[in-house]
Amino acid sequence: MNPITVSMTRFMQEHPKLKYIFFGGKGGVGKTVMAGAAALWAAKQGKRTLLASTNPVHSLSNLLEKDVFGKTAMVCDQENCFAFEIDTKDTIERSKQEIREKINWFLKFADITTQAEEFIESATMNPAFALWVDKMLKSREEAKSLRELLSFSKKKEADPLMDYLLGFKERMARAKELLTDEALTAFFFVTLPESLPIAVITRFINWFHEFGIPVGGVIVNGVIQKEQVADDAAAFVHNRIAMQQEHLQEIWRIFGERVRALLPLFETEIKGAATLHRLESSLFA
């Protein structure tokens, strides 16, 4: 019972221009190890590969057994494969600093004496930042045209805040374009044969469809191999196998042709080169 119609390998063959591969799912299901295995595979196909993580939990360093936090290192001695854990805190801080400078310039320019800090905090920590950028752009444009109307000279004035906002908007539009291009981007969702992780990715997949973000498929991880279990194994093992079988039925029912791989529960965790190579050959069997 393994009715996979389009495997990982076949999906990759059908998407030769694929450039951005993401792995999503509930915590602990195996996103990091799958990303590692996929990076290794891509590198072995001759592609220059970057395995990146934005997760504040430093899981890549743990997986690769070397420190890649805020710096790159080679993955499993594969010369064209590098890993990098993004220092999210530092990245956000730098972006805040950038916008802080522009806003302070604007406040000074407009002769407003107020503390910019609270404003910057709410602007940069808010998920609706893009909407805020739009609003700011509009009011900056209005202020600008008003100033132009009132002044007799038509010479163009430098406006760092406006430039920043326009640049930001352009970058976001470009990112959206790349992330919604199904030739370039694919999101894979990892689940275990358990109810909660299945529920999580069912929701994710619906959202992704709504946003037009390409879903590459579903990877089912941690499947206990029945034939490896003796008849007299402990009851909880047999119960777990039965539970997994039920959830596997549900997975076929919900995701059907979108299932790309079924991966066994290995006898050890995935850590270091040997197990990662092994997972890679299993994911791209």
Ligand SMILES: Nc1ncnc2c1ncn2[C@@H]1O[C@H](COP(=O)(O)OP(=O)(O)O)[C@@H](O)[C@H]1O
């Ligand atoms: N198929 C598997 N067999 C055995 N251990 C696994 C398997 N997949 C993942 N693991 C282990 O499970 C843990 C969670 O995996 P991880 O990739 O860090 O999850 P996530 O990134 O989704 O939080 C890790 O210790 C990993 O080594």
Ligand SMILES: [Mg+2]
């Ligand atoms: Mg992880």
